[in-house]
Amino acid sequence: MDILKFFTVRGVRIPAHKEKTKDLKVESIKPSKHLYFPMAMHIGKPAKPIVMIGDSVKIGTLLGESEGGVSTNIHSSVSGKVVSIPKDESKKGLETVIIENDYRDDKVKLKDLNESITTEDFMKRLEEAGITGKGGAGFPAHIKYDMERHKSKYLVINGSECEPYSTADHRCMVEYASEIVKIIQLIEKTYEVDEAFIAVEEHMTESRDALKQALKERNAERITLYELPAIYPQGHSGLQIHQILGLEIEEGQRSGDIGVLQSNVSTIKAIYDAVFNNESFHKRIITVTGPMIKNPKNVMVRLGTQVEHIVEACGGFHPGVRINISGGPMMGKSFEDLTLPVDKDTTTLLFLKRYGKEEERACIRCAKCVNCCPVSLQPILISNAYRNREYEMGNILKSESCISCGICTYICPSRITLLEDIQKLNKALEGIEDD
Amino acid sequence: MIKNLKAPFIKTKASDHNIMRDVLIALMPVSVMAVVSFGMRSFLMLILGVVSAVFFEYAYQRILKKEVTIKDLSAAVTGLLMGLSLPSTAPLWMVVFGTAVAILLVKQLPGGIGKNTFNPAVFSRVLIKILFSPLITDWVLPGTDAVSTATPLSFIGDGSKTIPAEAPSFYDAFMGNIGGNMGEMVKWAILLGFAYLVVRKVINFWVPVSMLAGLFLTTLLFGESDPGFALYHVITGTAMFAAVFMVTDYTSGPLNNKARIYYALLIGILTGMIRYSFALPGGVGIAILLMNLLAPVLDGYCTPRVFGHKGRVIPTSSVLRR
Numbered sequence: 158m159d160i161l162k163f164f165t166v167r168g169v170r171i172p173a174h175k176e177k178t179k180d181l182k183v184e185s186i187k188p189s190k191h192l193y194f195p196m197a198m199h200i201g202k203p204a205k206p207i208v209m210i211g212d213s214v215k216i217g218t219l220l221g222e223s224e225g226g227v228s229t230n231i232h233s234s235v236s237g238k239v240v241s242i243p244k245d246e247s248k249k250g251l252e253t254v255i256i257e258n259d260y261r262d263d264k265v266k267l268k269d270l271n272e273s274i275t276t277e278d279f280m281k282r283l284e285e286a287g288i289t290g291k292g293g294a295g296f297p298a299h300i301k302y303d304m305e306r307h308k309s310k311y312l313v314i315n316g317s318e319c320e321p322y323s324t325a326d327h328r329c330m331v332e333y334a335s336e337i338v339k340i341i342q343l344i345e346k347t348y349e350v351d352e353a354f355i356a357v358e359e360h361m362t363e364s365r366d367a368l369k370q371a372l373k374e375r376n377a378e379r380i381t382l383y384e385l386p387a388i389y390p391q392g393h394s395g396l397q398i399h400q401i402l403g404l405e406i407e408e409g410q411r412s413g414d415i416g417v418l419q420s421n422v423s424t425i426k427a428i429y430d431a432v433f434n435n436e437s438f439h440k441r442i443i444t445v446t447g448p449m450i451k452n453p454k455n456v457m458v459r460l461g462t463q464v465e466h467i468v469e470a471c472g473g474f475h476p477g478v479r480i481n482i483s484g485g486p487m488m489g490k491s492f493e494d495l496t497l498p499v500d501k502d503t504t505t506l507l508f509l510k511r512y513g514k515e516e517e518r519a520c521i522r523c524a525k526c527v528n529c530c531p532v533s534l535q536p537i538l539i540s541n542a543y544r545n546r547e548y549e550m551g552n553i554l555k556s557e558s559c560i561s562c563g564i565c566t567y568i569c570p571s572r573i574t575l576l577e578d579i580q581k582l583n584k585a586l587e588g589i590e591d592d
Numbered sequence: 593m594i595k596n597l598k599a600p601f602i603k604t605k606a607s608d609h610n611i612m613r614d615v616l617i618a619l620m621p622v623s624v625m626a627v628v629s630f631g632m633r634s635f636l637m638l639i640l641g642v643v644s645a646v647f648f649e650y651a652y653q654r655i656l657k658k659e660v661t662i663k664d665l666s667a668a669v670t671g672l673l674m675g676l677s678l679p680s681t682a683p684l685w686m687v688v689f690g691t692a693v694a695i696l697l698v699k700q701l702p703g704g705i706g707k708n709t710f711n712p713a714v715f716s717r718v719l720i721k722i723l724f725s726p727l728i729t730d731w732v733l734p735g736t737d738a739v740s741t742a743t744p745l746s747f748i749g750d751g752s753k754t755i756p757a758e759a760p761s762f763y764d765a766f767m768g769n770i771g772g773n774m775g776e777m778v779k780w781a782i783l784l785g786f787a788y789l790v791v792r793k794v795i796n797f798w799v800p801v802s803m804l805a806g807l808f809l810t811t812l813l814f815g816e817s818d819p820g821f822a823l824y825h826v827i828t829g830t831a832m833f834a835a836v837f838m839v840t841d842y843t844s845g846p847l848n849n850k851a852r853i854y855y856a857l858l859i860g861i862l863t864g865m866i867r868y869s870f871a872l873p874g875g876v877g878i879a880i881l882l883m884n885l886l887a888p889v890l891d892g893y894c895t896p897r898v899f900g901h902k903g904r905v906i907p908t909s910s911v912l913r914r
Contacts, residue, residue: 171602482601524842532898558898571607572607
């Protein structure tokens with residue numbers, strides 16, 4: 158029992174709210190007439206548009222080219238014609254390629270790969286297919302897979318969708334278990350990894366069983382299925398690696414620096430499509446859910462589809478004041494404009510009822526934030542430092558190690574905006590360092 | 593407007609109000625047993641404690657034009673604890689005096705909830721003991737006849753190493769057939785409240801246990817390894833009541849779990865030492881106040897190592913502030 162444990166478990170159990178969509182098969186929805194491709198569908202530098210107005214495109218036609226470094230290619234997800242390329246001055250002149258769909262679904266494919274694939278080939282394929290981490294951070298995958306420098310190698314596939322409401326990764330594992338295992342076996346062989354793990358959450362039994370079955374069928378004895386407790390935020394990459402391998406990623410390092418290759422299951426599925434089907438990254442599974450949507454669903458959508466089109470396919474909204482969230486309720490971003498296109502990072506579209514803001518009250522020193530912080534920060538002390546304008550305290554309290562999981566604000570009985578204060582302090586600290 | 597909304601978008605149901613309500617619920621078994629044992633007068637005392645504490649908080653905040661926070665129920669908790677930590681024979685004005693000191697001096701003067709260094713009820717109770725000792729040591733046995741008695745602790749304090757034959761039995765001490773303050777007598781009622789608070793995750797199970805373990809081990813040492821003697825110390829006096837309802841107080845204790853365990857353990861050890869060394873049955877109160885002062889030091893000492901960092905720096909100034 159948790160409550161009798163000597164020191165409470167770091168992290169919290171949050172009501173999962175997954176029952177509405179976890180057993181629903183992924184539905185493909187009919188693409189919309191117009192699709193929107195902002196040249197920043199990922200973290201890092203935006204891509205450079207290489208098409209002109211009037212050009213015909215097919216599924217897989219390159220629209221935007223990677224600018225090198227942390228950047229990625231962007232491909233069309235439908236066949237049709239480029240109708241306009243407006244610049245958004247409010248977003249540093251970011252360009253958006255708009256395509257009119259001709260519903261013919263013509264495809265251009267990537268070249269066949271050699272039988273014996275090398276790590277070089279593999280990275281190149283990820284780069285040309287424009288694959289970014291689909292877990293929500295949107296980090297270009299080919300940079301992650303630059304792993305030549307290491308002796309010991311581990312592969313960790315993240316199937317833990319710890320955010321409440323989201324079931325997209327869960328459905329991906331249930332419906333594509335065999336594909337996922339097949340591509341993991343290929344990566345395992347290509348990168349000569351010592352150990353491979355698939356991390357799943359213990360309460361998501363269907364995805365666990367599907368993978369178990371697939372591992373058996375494909376004789377994948379070297380891949381271990383690792384069941385994580387249903388404690389938020391077990392899906393966080395660093396914490397997950399620590400839990401499974403006992404390795405701790407030091408501040409400023411990436412998982413690659415300690416010899417760990419880590420990918421989300423949906424990224425792995427996109428890699429499968431790129432390697433075995435020669436398809437570039439142009440569609441993904443997302444969960445459309447929340448109490449305000451009429452028919453919650455898991456849907457396969459083309460990148461560039463506007464949210465309002467997806468909402469329509471899910472029966473529209475219930476009446477009432479709503480808050481729209483891209484991502485989960487703990488770490489997602491709210492948005493107002495329903496013309497927002499689905500990009501490479503969109504995992505979930507969540508529509509919650511909106512309540513009035515509860516007034517903040519004085520801290521009662523219950524220390525729930527201190528004792529639940531998964532990275533052992535002391536949120537209330539950081540918040541106090543921010544509010545007292547003692548920004549340099551942030552360095553001593555290591556506020557930059559915050560993973561923005563949101564537990565502190567979630568758990569605070571006095572409704573103190575702890576995460577917001579931590580982020581503001583970090584911003585203030587950045588400002589000091591820049592000067 | 594919606595643009596300014598930031599994650600997380602969901603919040604836990606628990607609130608400061610719910611936590612204090614849970615503490616009040618956890619105090620119900622001991623309160624009911626106090627009224628059952630001592631009748632209407634004790635009921636009056638408890639009600640007076642709650643009403644006067646809430647009144648003082650309300651009046652202070654109104655007069656100084658501050659936000660009135662009586663709805664968080666923390667004043668009610670302090671008032672009830674105040675009433676429960678007096679014997680049923682104490683004069684009624686003493687309850688009011690106690691809540692005035694607790695709310696005005698100890699809690700509101702440093703800035704209200706979360707800002708006080710000392711546990712309000714404990715500070716007030718110790719002050720009452722120092723100022724008015726003869727008035728509140730008129731111990732009586734449960735029942736309406738007001739049969740005078742001595743508290744079990746008076747048999748085993750001040751250097752004694754064994755339980756004298758005339759001391760109340762373990763059974764009587766556990767069931768509350770002894771003299772003492774209203775809240776501390778019926779041990780099973782305290783345990784009921786303890787279980788409730790643990791299940792509701794208001795307190796950490798190990799904090800009261802550590803306090804009592806500290807007391808047990810210290811008295812075991814003084815009592816020449818007689819576990820019966822040590823156990824007698826644990827189940828008599830205010831030790832159990834304080835372990836569950838005072839040592840677990842959020843504001844006057846340290847923040848992180850590790851520091852809270854050390855804090856509780858040290859309170860237990862200090863209690864044992866004070867009980868043994870002086871003719872002071874109120875050792876628990878003094879031990880708690882001493883450790884209230886040391887809580888920030890423990891917090892600094894127990895600063896957790898942040899994930900991904902090798903060493904840790906003790907943030908002295910921010911831990912010291914409340």
